[in-house]
Amino acid sequence: MKKHSIAEYVRLLESNGLIIKGDYPEELAKKSVKRLAYNSNRVGPDTLFVCKGASFKEAYLDIAVNNGAIMYISEIDYHKDIPCILVNNIQKSLSLAANLYYNYPWKRLTLVGITGTKGKSTTAYYVKYILDEYSQAHGQAAAGIISSIDTYDGKSTRESHLTTPESLELQVHFNNAANRKLPYMVTEVSSQALKYGRLYGVNFDVGVFLNISEDHISSIEHRDIEDYFVSKLAIFKQCRTACVNLDSDMVDRVLAAAKDSEQVITFGANPKRIYTAII
Numbered sequence: 331m332k333k334h335s336i337a338e339y340v341r342l343l344e345s346n347g348l349i350i351k352g353d354y355p356e357e358l359a360k361k362s363v364k365r366l367a368y369n370s371n372r373v374g375p376d377t378l379f380v381c382k383g384a385s386f387k388e389a390y391l392d393i394a395v396n397n398g399a400i401m402y403i404s405e406i407d408y409h410k411d412i413p414c415i416l417v418n419n420i421q422k423s424l425s426l427a428a429n430l431y432y433n434y435p436w437k438r439l440t441l442v443g444i445t446g447t448k449g450k451s452t453t454a455y456y457v458k459y460i461l462d463e464y465s466q467a468h469g470q471a472a473a474g475i476i477s478s479i480d481t482y483d484g485k486s487t488r489e490s491h492l493t494t495p496e497s498l499e500l501q502v503h504f505n506n507a508a509n510r511k512l513p514y515m516v517t518e519v520s521s522q523a524l525k526y527g528r529l530y531g532v533n534f535d536v537g538v539f540l541n542i543s544e545d546h547i548s549s550i551e552h553r554d555i556e557d558y559f560v561s562k563l564a565i566f567k568q569c570r571t572a573c574v575n576l577d578s579d580m581v582d583r584v585l586a587a588a589k590d591s592e593q594v595i596t597f598g599a600n601p602k603r604i605y606t607a608i609i
Contacts, residue, residue, distance in 0.1 A: 354413035425497035446540025473514035484510030494523035537569030
């Protein structure tokens with residue numbers, strides 16, 4: 331796998347307006363990043379470490395430095411013996427760094443993202459099974475899937491603990507799928523993943539919006555239905571083709587947001603709504 335230099339990571343974050351301060355010695359600029367981690371126990375020599383999480387403690391960074399981290403990305407400068415890339419959004423920074431570290435593996439897949447309050451898992455598996463039939467007929471591998479039930483990426487199948495995993499783990503799954511020549515990856519996309527940028531820098535070939543109803547409203551998820559709804563609509567900012575269920579509540583707003591995509595396809599239970607393409 332191609333490795334990238336410290337300077338390349340800094341340029342990527344800078345080009346996305348994320349860096350507040352990024353001073354580091356000139357001799358470090360060409361140093362290749364051998365590992366990317368936000369868990370201090372997974373740090374080894376030449377690791378770029380990301381200080382992520384509401385429960386992050388400075389002690390974790392100390393462990394990372396002792397284990398071989400050469401630079402860290404953080405929203406706080408802890409003034410350690412290694413340079414700090416100070417950023418204004420740690421989650422988006424991690425997602426972009428993970429994209430670069432794994433060389434944008436999702437670009438080698440046809441990526442389908444599915445969001446909605448209800449029916450994401452059911453729809454994801456329907457889509458996977460349809461794609462599997464097509465792939466089998468054309469001598470291709472079965473589609474991968476990342477869902478709230480389980481994850482299959484061509485390398486392994488495992489039980490899921492999050493609807494949409496953390497951005498670094500997402501890129502691992504995309505990379506596994508691409509390396510094993512899976513043609514498709516079907517991904518459930520949660521409102522939390524969209525709101526906090528776990529998929530920042532990733533573009534879907536198809537983004538599906540199923541429905542919206544009041545759910546996940548709390549002090550630790552979404553403050554109100556508007557925040558929840560806007561978070562879900564964000565999928566259209568990062569997909570080529572939007573698929574919209576015309577039977578969804580607030581469908582006018584969904585269709586308006588879907589115009590951010592290159593193409594819109596609509597569907598619904600009404601026979602007149604089965605399939606409509608809007609170019």
